[in-house]
Amino acid sequence: MKLPPPRGSLSSALIETLGGGASHLAHLVPDGRLVPDDDEDLQLSLFVCYELAYRGWDGVDDGWEWDPGLLELRADLERRYAGQLHDLVGEVRPxxxxxxxxxxxxxxxxxxxxxxxxxxxxxxxxxxxxxxxxxxxxxxxxxxxxxxxxxxxxxxxxxxxxxxxxxxxxxxxxxxxxxxxxxxxxxxxxxxxxxxxxxxxxxxxxxxxxxxxxxxxxxxxxxxxxxxxxxxxxxxxxxxxxxxxxxxxxxxxxxxxxxxxxxxxxxxxxxxxxxxxxxxxxxxxxxxxxxxxxxxxxxxxxxxxxxxxxxxxxxxxxxxxxxxxx
The missing domain is CATH 1.20.910.10 (Heme oxygenase-like)
Known part of the structure; x- marks a missing residue:
């Protein structure tokens, strides 16, 4: 699967890094994280991260699946997505x-x-x-x-x-x-x-x-x-x-x-x-x-x-x- 076109600043930085052969994400996250522009940017960025655990992206090294910087970014995106889920259905109840x-x-x-x-x-x-x-x-x-x-x-x-x-x-x-x-x-x-x-x-x-x-x-x-x-x-x-x-x-x-x-x-x-x-x-x-x-x-x-x-x-x-x- 080819890397898709970006939909915002976060997905643009992520896709450019994965497609450009960089070895880590640290230079893209000087303050510790990137903030998605909107939901299109967030969902695409999260999808790009997740696909590394499935069949991967053409031309992207498999090692990215467990890259610490990418996992940190993914975790931040997941926290944002989890917030949306809680807004939709509330918290887990016993x-x-x-x-x-x-x-x-x-x-x-x-x-x-x-x-x-x-x-x-x-x-x-x-x-x-x-x-x-x-x-x-x-x-x-x-x-x-x-x-x-x-x-x-x-x-x-x-x-x-x-x-x-x-x-x-x-x-x-x-x-x-x-x-x-x-x-x-x-x-x-x-x-x-x-x-x-x-x-x-x-x-x-x-x-x-x-x-x-x-x-x-x-x-x-x-x-x-x-x-x-x-x-x-x-x-x-x-x-x-x-x-x-x-x-x-x-x-x-x-x-x-x-x-x-x-x-x-x-x-x-x-x-x-x-x-x-x-x-x-x-x-x-x-x-x-x-x-x-x-x-x-x-x-x-x-x-x-x-x-x-x-x-x-x-x-x-x-x-x-x-x-x-x-």
Whole structure:
């Protein structure tokens, strides 16, 4: 993946340093830190830092992943992002471990986010649906990867439950059945570039924030409860929207290859919903009761950040414009 164009002074300094072969960030942070200009600058900078832990950037030395200066910068950005999350959903609150599955169900039932799936099913133009697929490509081309960071941090029945979900996400070790690969068929129907990360420069901060949330939870052992709650929220709210996406594509003339990704999720996530709520999060809360509240907080964050992104998309379309960056 090529380094994207910067969106402010911080991302400009970071991208210039990574792309220019510098060995450290110290000369860019004379006062100890760089301050992002706005949310676009913050979210892109955080995304650039996180990608070093995934497949990396073309021409950027892998050693940057553990560079002390870059990790210090990333930690500062994470503190700013965490502040946004607390503004959205509040602080982590203690929870009764025995009621975590029921609480997750209640959180999902109470979610009143914008009806993006309904719009895509019945009203979206082909170009709008193409924009939606462009947004989601940033996540779906590495789907399951952020949640897989939790695997070595768990044990016993909790690890087994997570593996059961992840094995399905990775297509049962059959490349063509991996959800990452299925999504490429949808992208191909829209004649989109299938390259990993090809559309990062087109999506706004709200889209990057969705992806940064998963990385923030997944890359920190201290947030292992939150990443499980995040996964549960995704699995428990996935089946019906994916049915709507598939039907919307069929309305626009999409063939079985174009809808395969969404059709697969209708069935798979209906099963994953129960595994995630009970076998994964319920068992985790029983094993680590002090983190039961973090599980629920992670689920709330997942829904809140996704809803903020959906509002951004729908508001742009309501104004008659594009939801993507020029």
């Amino acid at each position: 929870a009764d471990p025995a009621t975590v599955p029921q609480e997750l169900t209640a959180i999902v039932a109470a979610d009143d986010g914008p009806a993006l799936s309904g719009y895509l099913r019945g009203r979206a133009t082909r170009e709008q649906f193409r924009e939606f697929v462009t947004h989601r490509s940033v996540y779906h081309l590495r789907e399951a990867d952020p949640h897989s960071w939790a695997i070595p941090r768990l044990g016993g029945r909790v690890k087994a439950a997570l593996l059961e979900i992840q094995i399905d996400e990775y297509g049962g070790a059959v490349t063509d059945r991996m959800h990452q690969e299925l999504f490429k068929r949808t992208m191909a129907w829209f004649d989109l570039d299938l390259t990993y990360g090809a559309h990062v420069d087109r999506v706004p901060a709200a889209t990057l924030a969705v992806n940064n949330l998963m990385s923030y939870f997944g890359l920190h052992r201290s947030r292992r409860g939150a990443i499980l709650g995040h996964l549960a929220a995704y699995e428990m709210t996935s089946s019906l929207p994916n049915r709507a996406y598939a039907n919307g594509l069929r309305r626009l003339g999409g063939d079985t290859s174009a809808t395969a990704f969404y059709d697969e999720h209708v069935e798979a996530d209906a099963v994953h919903e129960q595994i995630a709520a009970h076998d994964l999060c319920g068992a985790f809360a029983a094993d680590e009761p002090e983190l039961a509240g973090q599980v629920l907080w992670g689920a709330r964050c997942a829904l809140a950040v996704d809803n903020a992104w959906a509002r951004t998309v729908l508001d742009a379309w309501a104004r008659g414009g594009s939801s993507l960056r020029a």
